[in-house]
Amino acid sequence: MLERSSSYENLRSLCKGVGHRLSGTKSAEEAVKWAKFKLNSYDFDTVYLQEISVPHWERGDVERLDWTDINGQLHITNCTALGGTIGTNGVLSGKIVEINSWDELKQIGRDGIEGKFVFFNRPMNPTYVSTFMAYGNCVDQRHGGAARAAEYGAIGVIVRSMTLKFDNNPHTGSMGYKKDIAKIPAIAISTKDAHDLSEALKSDNFELAKMKLSCKILDDKVSHNVIAEIKGSVYPEKIILVGGHLDSWDIGEGAHDDGAGVVQSIEVLKTFIAMGVKPKHTLRCVLYMNEENGNRGGIGYADKVKKDGETHIFALESDRGGFSPRGYSIDGTPSQLKKIKSFETLLSPYQLHIFDKGYSGVDIGPLKNGSVCLVGLIPDSQRYFDFHHAPTDVFENVNKRELELGAAAITSMVYLIDKYGFSVPLENKK
Amino acid sequence: MLERSSSYENLRSLCKGVGHRLSGTKSAEEAVKWAKFKLNSYDFDTVYLQEISVPHWERGDVERLDWTDINGQLHITNCTALGGTIGTNGVLSGKIVEINSWDELKQIGRDGIEGKFVFFNRPMNPTYVSTFMAYGNCVDQRHGGAARAAEYGAIGVIVRSMTLKFDNNPHTGSMGYKKDIAKIPAIAISTKDAHDLSEALKSDNFELAKMKLSCKILDDKVSHNVIAEIKGSVYPEKIILVGGHLDSWDIGEGAHDDGAGVVQSIEVLKTFIAMGVKPKHTLRCVLYMNEENGNRGGIGYADKVKKDGETHIFALESDRGGFSPRGYSIDGTPSQLKKIKSFETLLSPYQLHIFDKGYSGVDIGPLKNGSVCLVGLIPDSQRYFDFHHAPTDVFENVNKRELELGAAAITSMVYLIDKYGFSVPLENKK
Numbered sequence: 001m002l003e004r005s006s007s008y009e010n011l012r013s014l015c016k017g018v019g020h021r022l023s024g025t026k027s028a029e030e031a032v033k034w035a036k037f038k039l040n041s042y043d044f045d046t047v048y049l050q051e052i053s054v055p056h057w058e059r060g061d062v063e064r065l066d067w068t069d070i071n072g073q074l075h076i077t078n079c080t081a082l083g084g085t086i087g088t089n090g091v092l093s094g095k096i097v098e099i100n101s102w103d104e105l106k107q108i109g110r111d112g113i114e115g116k117f118v119f120f121n122r123p124m125n126p127t128y129v130s131t132f133m134a135y136g137n138c139v140d141q142r143h144g145g146a147a148r149a150a151e152y153g154a155i156g157v158i159v160r161s162m163t164l165k166f167d168n169n170p171h172t173g174s175m176g177y178k179k180d181i182a183k184i185p186a187i188a189i190s191t192k193d194a195h196d197l198s199e200a201l202k203s204d205n206f207e208l209a210k211m212k213l214s215c216k217i218l219d220d221k222v223s224h225n226v227i228a229e230i231k232g233s234v235y236p237e238k239i240i241l242v243g244g245h246l247d248s249w250d251i252g253e254g255a256h257d258d259g260a261g262v263v264q265s266i267e268v269l270k271t272f273i274a275m276g277v278k279p280k281h282t283l284r285c286v287l288y289m290n291e292e293n294g295n296r297g298g299i300g301y302a303d304k305v306k307k308d309g310e311t312h313i314f315a316l317e318s319d320r321g322g323f324s325p326r327g328y329s330i331d332g333t334p335s336q337l338k339k340i341k342s343f344e345t346l347l348s349p350y351q352l353h354i355f356d357k358g359y360s361g362v363d364i365g366p367l368k369n370g371s372v373c374l375v376g377l378i379p380d381s382q383r384y385f386d387f388h389h390a391p392t393d394v395f396e397n398v399n400k401r402e403l404e405l406g407a408a409a410i411t412s413m414v415y416l417i418d419k420y421g422f423s424v425p426l427e428n429k430k
Numbered sequence: 431m432l433e434r435s436s437s438y439e440n441l442r443s444l445c446k447g448v449g450h451r452l453s454g455t456k457s458a459e460e461a462v463k464w465a466k467f468k469l470n471s472y473d474f475d476t477v478y479l480q481e482i483s484v485p486h487w488e489r490g491d492v493e494r495l496d497w498t499d500i501n502g503q504l505h506i507t508n509c510t511a512l513g514g515t516i517g518t519n520g521v522l523s524g525k526i527v528e529i530n531s532w533d534e535l536k537q538i539g540r541d542g543i544e545g546k547f548v549f550f551n552r553p554m555n556p557t558y559v560s561t562f563m564a565y566g567n568c569v570d571q572r573h574g575g576a577a578r579a580a581e582y583g584a585i586g587v588i589v590r591s592m593t594l595k596f597d598n599n600p601h602t603g604s605m606g607y608k609k610d611i612a613k614i615p616a617i618a619i620s621t622k623d624a625h626d627l628s629e630a631l632k633s634d635n636f637e638l639a640k641m642k643l644s645c646k647i648l649d650d651k652v653s654h655n656v657i658a659e660i661k662g663s664v665y666p667e668k669i670i671l672v673g674g675h676l677d678s679w680d681i682g683e684g685a686h687d688d689g690a691g692v693v694q695s696i697e698v699l700k701t702f703i704a705m706g707v708k709p710k711h712t713l714r715c716v717l718y719m720n721e722e723n724g725n726r727g728g729i730g731y732a733d734k735v736k737k738d739g740e741t742h743i744f745a746l747e748s749d750r751g752g753f754s755p756r757g758y759s760i761d762g763t764p765s766q767l768k769k770i771k772s773f774e775t776l777l778s779p780y781q782l783h784i785f786d787k788g789y790s791g792v793d794i795g796p797l798k799n800g801s802v803c804l805v806g807l808i809p810d811s812q813r814y815f816d817f818h819h820a821p822t823d824v825f826e827n828v829n830k831r832e833l834e835l836g837a838a839a840i841t842s843m844v845y846l847i848d849k850y851g852f853s854v855p856l857e858n859k860k
Binding site for chain 2: 003126127129130131164165324326348349350351353354380382383386399400401402405
């Protein structure tokens with residue numbers, strides 16, 4: 001797979017030919033066409049689309065957050081609207097209150113917040129070795145900041161970008177509103193701008209902030225998951241799924257998130273064909289739509305599985321970037337975990353060392369039913385949040401070998417599950 | 431160390447302030463001054479220089495390899511003289527014979543080779559997961575190609591760059607001559623140029639090659655290893671060494687090779703001071719000169735250790751790039767290996783999984799005496815040869831967190847060796 005893989009060229013084609021592809025946009029529909037065409041170009045048994053309804057949010061042309069200091073000097077930040085935010089309907093101006101914890105928000109309360117912007121500036125914790133841990137402990141500000149600040153009468157929300165890198169790139173991502181709580185606009189600024197703004201606030205060198213966003217929440221649209229299959233030779237009714245998500249944020253090219261998972265998932269099926277290995281179980285590659293802002297693809301897929309009475313024995317998602325694979329995060333029964341851990345001796349020579357119980361992935365999550373084993377590929381996480389949801393998540397920032405090794409790590413696991421997996425009755429294991 | 435490390439800023443200062451630093455050059459002397467100044471800026475007990483004599487080779491102004499096809503079209507390659515080569519003394523022109531194995535060289539023999547350039551085009555094998563394995567199985571062409579081709583009367587040698595990346599960057603590196611065999615010039619060309627040249631040769635679309643190199647082998651010069659120490663509180667006479675090499679090739683900035691090892695080694699001692707941990711053994715940071723083309727620093731250091739009757743119990747070198755650390759390669763006795771493997775449970779939560787017997791490093795290699803335990807830090811190897819000895823080995827291609835995690839991996843190992851290490855008598859282990 002390190003010699004003849006087409007995953008890198010497929011990723012180039014997706015990133016450069018289609019580009020970013022937010023659910024509901026034209027380019028997302030281009031991506032669906034791209035995926036269908038690509039899957040049809042290989043010798044898979046079936047390629048088909050699953051219709052789903054997706055949210056449709058548009059960024060619009062204008063996104064600005066400027067502030068003036070006490071000398072009247074204008075500071076223009078590197079900013080990006082958070083996905084799902086309302087627009088500002090003109091220019092919104094006001095003071096800023098910096099908040100570094102939920103306790104602080106409560107303490108300052110309505111008296112200190114009403115009529116102002118709330119600036120959530122709690123950074124990702126650099127002392128975690130896993131950057132996903134740091135992200136997980138921080139992203140509540142982005143997801144829920146607007147709704148919680150609105151409860152105290154804030155007029156808008158500014159969030160420090162979710163990255164450990166100190167640079168000028170703003171990182172977008174999903175946010176949501178709460179029923180019966182006012183909707184206020186939300187924007188992310190780069191870590192450097194967050195630092196500068198915080199310094200200005202601390203030293204009383206801040207006068208006024210102005211926010212302008214032309215985002216719109218529009219009516220849902222029709223879109224599709226794109227699916228390909230190789231029929232199982234022994235247990236065609238039992239499905240092993242590999243997948244990633246086709247949609248991406250509307251800045252950058254969605255290269256690591258999740259173009260990598262898309263092309264790796266395709267590569268798994270392609271490798272079975274290229275090696276002439278007929279899988280015992282049905283191998284299904286699912287390229288999900290709408291992971292980023294709704295997970296309608298993941299939910300819709302799982303609903304259909306239930307409705308159709310299909311049996312999935314195993315599902316593996318790659319959605320943590322195209323970096324050197326380190327192992328697997330396993331959400332399964334104790335016996336499934338034990339089975340997968342037993343592969344460690346086979347896989348550790350390929351520098352796959354992590355076989356831990358843990359979270360799998362957003363798209364495959366809804367499949368969880370107590371019997372299917374869900375797995376997330378764990379690549380090295382150090383650089384992921386340098387690019388995640390940022391203009392820098394482009395093809396050039398993916399390393400060919402790292403991407404291909406990820407595909408090989410998924411393929412090896414799928415091969416072992418297909419050969420020795422949970423569903424195979426003992427008498428067939430000889 | 432992920433919060434307060436200065437290794438990234440130190441690397442910036444070395445790469446941008448000094449730049450590349452080949453032994454014998456002015457900038458190598460700047461690097462010695464930089465290192466001495468930097469080490470003196472921390473609260474170490476001693477900082478001193480060890481004088482060594484180093485080779486002095488100069489690239490000169492001109493390095494060209496052009497070829498014409500049968501239509502008279504000129505092809506200018508991206509090339510770089512190999513370190514240590516003689517110049518061409520004017521323009522050297524001739525036909526090219528492509529060679530992909532030593533057997534092929536022998537088979538073609540003097541009849542096919544005399545008066546021509548030999549083009550060693552055996553690529554690194556992409557199927558090895560460790561790129562160092564692929565490099566090790568390929569670099570004999572660069573090291574020994576000129577001497578072996580000269581035996582058959584070749585006029586010069588062209589070597590495919592040692593990288594798995596398919597791009598336009600030529601990669602330099604050391605080569606050597608053999609006593610009593612003619613010295614012929616040697617040059618590396620980029621992998622893309624190697625591919626194009628090979629295609630032209632295969633399709634008989636090649637007419638003539640011209641090589642021009644103005645390299646010079648000059649008289650040896652005086653240079654220095656730069657050394658800092660924290661005295662041991664219990665066993666001051668027993669030394670734990672950490673090190674990397676200060677010199678680099680004369681293209682790029684020597685960022686991964688081995689600016690990373692230099693700043694990480696400094697960081698180890700700095701962290702002991704910052705944490706207020708008094709080491710039991712003497713901690714010595716050795717920044718070696720001349721790893722790249724002679725290893726005079728490594729040999730000279732080991733000679734002095736022997737002469738002075740010093741005892742080293744442990745030496746760890748970082749010289750495989752500033753990437754996410756994966757573990758350690760251990761060159762020691764079975765009991766030393768066992769001891770270090772026993773740390774695995776302490777270190778694997780930090781994603782350090784490799785604790786294998788293996789090669790340590792060029793600089794510390796000469797210390798080997800049957801009792802000192804030698805260790806090489808093993809970072810993820812996938813991207814190393816993208817940059818190794820190439821113009822792209824610059825500060826910008828080092829990731830801050832990956833660099834810092836490497837420093838943390840070395841520090842943790844040194845801390846454990848100092849606390850529980852081989853030399854501590856059992857009665858002190860309570």
